[in-house]
Amino acid sequence: MKFTLTEEHKLIQEAARNFAETELLPGIIERDDNQQFASDKVKVLGDLGFMGLMVDPKYGGAGMDTIAYVLAMEEISKIDASVSVTMSVNNSLVCWGLETYGNEEQKQKYLTPLAKGEKIGAFCLSEPEAGSDATSQKTTAEDKGDHYIINGTKNWITNGKSAGVYLVIAQTDAQKRHKGINAFIVESDSPGISLGPKENKLGIRSSETYSIMFADVKVPKENRIGEDGFGFKFAMKTLSGGRIGIAAKALGIASGAYELSVKYSKERKAFGAEIAKHQAIQFKLADMATQIEAARLMCFKAAWLKDQHQDYDQASSMAKLYSSEVAMATTVEAVQVHGGYGFVKDFHVERLMRDAKITQIYEGTSEIQKIVISRGVIKG
Numbered sequence: 600m601k602f603t604l605t606e607e608h609k610l611i612q613e614a615a616r617n618f619a620e621t622e623l624l625p626g627i628i629e630r631d632d633n634q635q636f637a638s639d640k641v642k643v644l645g646d647l648g649f650m651g652l653m654v655d656p657k658y659g660g661a662g663m664d665t666i667a668y669v670l671a672m673e674e675i676s677k678i679d680a681s682v683s684v685t686m687s688v689n690n691s692l693v694c695w696g697l698e699t700y701g702n703e704e705q706k707q708k709y710l711t712p713l714a715k716g717e718k719i720g721a722f723c724l725s726e727p728e729a730g731s732d733a734t735s736q737k738t739t740a741e742d743k744g745d746h747y748i749i750n751g752t753k754n755w756i757t758n759g760k761s762a763g764v765y766l767v768i769a770q771t772d773a774q775k776r777h778k779g780i781n782a783f784i785v786e787s788d789s790p791g792i793s794l795g796p797k798e799n800k801l802g803i804r805s806s807e808t809y810s811i812m813f814a815d816v817k818v819p820k821e822n823r824i825g826e827d828g829f830g831f832k833f834a835m836k837t838l839s840g841g842r843i844g845i846a847a848k849a850l851g852i853a854s855g856a857y858e859l860s861v862k863y864s865k866e867r868k869a870f871g872a873e874i875a876k877h878q879a880i881q882f883k884l885a886d887m888a889t890q891i892e893a894a895r896l897m898c899f900k901a902a903w904l905k906d907q908h909q910d911y912d913q914a915s916s917m918a919k920l921y922s923s924e925v926a927m928a929t930t931v932e933a934v935q936v937h938g939g940y941g942f943v944k945d946f947h948v949e950r951l952m953r954d955a956k957i958t959q960i961y962e963g964t965s966e967i968q969k970i971v972i973s974r975g976v977i978k979g
């Protein structure tokens with residue numbers, strides 16, 4: 600067992616940190632206030648290879664491993680958790696899903712522009728009445744021989760407006776329940792697709808979250824991913840890897856808030872001394888540092904298992920559950936360390952606190968992670 604990063608990992612970490620500090624930090628408060636999607640920044644992120652970090656170079660990706668992805672997600676999320684959700688959906692849901700389960704034509708046509716960052720992807724599973732219970736899909740995909748007709752509504756879709764490619768989960772045969780569900784590659788400019796209003800959110804405000812309506816949308820049969828009825832398994836396997844990305848995102852939010860707190864506590868004086876000299880503050884920093892270290896190790900373990908092609912379902916759920924709780928606890932304490940200044944936007948920790956909350960909700964709530972983990976525990 601080695602606890603050291605390779606030179607390549609260190610380079611990725613440094614490149615992501617530089618990008619976040621020089622490109623993402625400027626204007627971040629305004630983007631959050633105005634709910635403005637950073638499309639220009641995402642484009643540069645793509646040019647640098649971060650939108651297809653784990654994709655094979657023959658499909659335009661950077662060919663890195665999942666550890667590198669965790670490192671990059673942590674650094675980007677320390678500063679901008681809105682940009683990092685675009686990155687995580689594109690990398691671990693859309694690109695990974697297509698590379699792992701798509702056929703050669705699908706990879707050439709759709710994966711390559713997504714991995715190069717020329718297009719953005721979105722993952723469309725949730726519906727108004729199907730969130731945690733993803734088997735209750737109401738969106739239908741009617742089999743018409745050489746094509747399918749999709750009808751229904753997906754909601755909460757990240758990258759909903761800017762995405763060029765949607766991966767859409769829909770019910771083909773309701774009698775077969777989850778075995779009648781399919782996954783489709785749908786071009787976002789297909790006739791019959793419309794968007795609801797942009798969601799006005801608590802956190803990750805500059806990310807795009809939209810409802811997407813499908814009215815008689817024609818999708819060629821060759822755009823189905825895998826065998827007939829593979830869609831539910833596709834969604835679950837893809838989300839399992841995606842949770843490593845969200846865990847790393849939560850880790851980044853926590854470590855960003857922690858770093859700001861350490862810095863501030865050495866600058867701010869109260870009762871004739873830097874607040875870092877007061878034990879109450881020291882203990883908060885000690886708790887943050889310990890929990891962040893544990894979360895980071897859990898992220899690396901899940902990523903390592905995935906890279907070794909071992910079962911990582913339980914490890915990714917554990918990493919997401921724990922890291923998201925650490926993100927929430929750390930950011931709340933970071934606001935406290937900053938006192939009144941923590942409550943205003945200029946000091947960044949209030950935004951990180953708002954951004955942390957979503958990591959306990961999407962790609963499976965904390966309660967759903969506990970269901971996955973306990974199933975593994977009981978199975979043995």
Ligand SMILES: Cc1cc2nc3c(=O)[nH]c(=O)nc-3n(C[C@H](O)[C@H](O)[C@H](O)COP(=O)(O)OP(=O)(O)OC[C@H]3O[C@@H](n4cnc5c(N)ncnc54)[C@H](O)[C@@H]3O)c2cc1C
Nearest residue numbers: 722723724725730731732755756757960961962963964966
């Ligand atoms: C900003 C944002 C971005 C998102 N991006 C995407 C996206 O890109 N693509 C996509 O498909 N979805 C996306 N989602 C949807 C997200 O994954 C769902 O919101 C999430 O899975 C929870 O579903 P729900 O909101 O319907 O809550 P519900 O499933 O209604 O859950 C409500 C509460 O009940 C609990 N609960 C439910 N079932 C159980 C159970 N069996 N045992 C114990 N507790 C339970 C939940 O944990 C939760 O606390 C996004 C959501 C948000 C807010």
